[in-house]
Amino acid sequence: MARLFLIFLVVAEVSAQSVLGRWKTIDDASGEVKSVVEIFERNEKVYGRVIQTFPKPGENPDPVCTKCDLDDERYNKKIIGMEIMKDLIKSGSEYKDGNILDPENGKVYRCKLWVEGATLKLRGYWGPFWRTQTWVKAD
Numbered sequence: 001m002a003r004l005f006l007i008f009l010v011v012a013e014v015s016a017q018s019v020l021g022r023w024k025t026i027d028d029a030s031g032e033v034k035s036v037v038e039i040f041e042r043n044e045k046v047y048g049r050v051i052q053t054f055p056k057p058g059e060n061p062d063p064v065c066t067k068c069d070l071d072d073e074r075y076n077k078k079i080i081g082m083e084i085m086k087d088l089i090k091s092g093s094e095y096k097d098g099n100i101l102d103p104e105n106g107k108v109y110r111c112k113l114w115v116e117g118a119t120l121k122l123r124g125y126w127g128p129f130w131r132t133q134t135w136v137k138a139d
C-alpha cells in the first residue's frame with residue numbers, strides 16, 4: 001500500500017510540474033488578473049492562446065490587437081482566441097526558443113517558461129533585456 005501511495009505522489013508531482021493547462025496572467029503593476037492563457041502542445045512544441053480577458057470598466061470586452069505590426073497575421077484580430085505564444089521547445093525542465101506577443105503593445109519577445117512550485121514563470125527577452133512574470137494556475 002505504501003508503494004502505491006509513493007507512486008501516486010510521484011505521478012501527482014510530475015503532473016503538477018507541467019506547463020500545460022490554463023494559467024492566469026497577472027499585471028505587474030496592479031497585481032490584478034489580466035487574462036487566462038491556455039498552454040497546449042502541438043507537434044512537440046508548446047503554444048499559448050488567450051481564452052479569457054478581464055477588462056476594466058469602460059474597456060472593450062472583446063478587444064483586437066491594433067498595436068500588432070501590420071505584417072503580423074494577428075494585426076486587427078480578436079485577442080480572445082489569439083495564439084500569443086509560439087514554438088517553445090522542451091529543454092530539461094524549461095521550454096525555450098519560442099516567442100510571445102504582448103497584445104497591449106504589439107511587441108513580440110523571445111521567451112522561455114518553467115514551473116516553479118505552484119506558479120508558472122515566463123521570461124520575455126528583448127535584446128539583452130528581460131523581464132519575468134509569474135502566472136498562477138487557473139481553476
